[in-house]
Amino acid sequence: MSDHDVFLADCPARSTLNLIADTWSVVVVFGLGGGPRRYSDLRDRIGGISNKMLTQTLRKLERNGLVERRDLATAPAGVEYRLTELGRSLLGPVTVLARWAEDHAEELAGEDGA
């Protein structure tokens, strides 16, 4: 068991949770679960995400060591993203949360979807 505690406001666990506990981070990590993807594939796979939000989310995940980027020597040039080892360790928790949302979508009143 870690010494860290998500209940403590100034604990690194809380700032870590802040980094990963949002829809776009969950969906991007989940979307890279099957292996590396080109930026354009990822954007097409994730409905409703803007280029700006996808770029912002990928940069945040990259900055924090969860995702790595690779420039492809293809014509036309391309960029590929993949989960790092740390990112792959997050795939389990993210998958469990995403599957819960899929399995229980009907049960939530979801009046606000806020």
Add this chain to the structure above:
Amino acid sequence: MSDHDVFLADCPARSTLNLIADTWSVVVVFGLGGGPRRYSDLRDRIGGISNKMLTQTLRKLERNGLVERRDLATAPAGVEYRLTELGRSLLGPVTVLARWAEDHAEELAGEDGA
């Protein structure tokens, strides 16, 4: 396997994920994992949460059937919150995510904690 798909923008699974994939929802559900808690206990347990945010989060979770509220016939009067059966089914995924954050807090560069 559900027919729902968090990758689809207009799928109920995506709006469900929007409801639960945020730090305060994760920490409040996690905080109720040990059983019912008075509002004041919950607020004291969750560092850094304002009364407004705790009330807002509890109402959202209550509106969507994840939490239920009970007025206590005590002096002074009090309010108690507990997870519903649906809420308890979310406890597993939330705990896994919170524990991941606690276990990996040191590894994330966390430059921004954004």
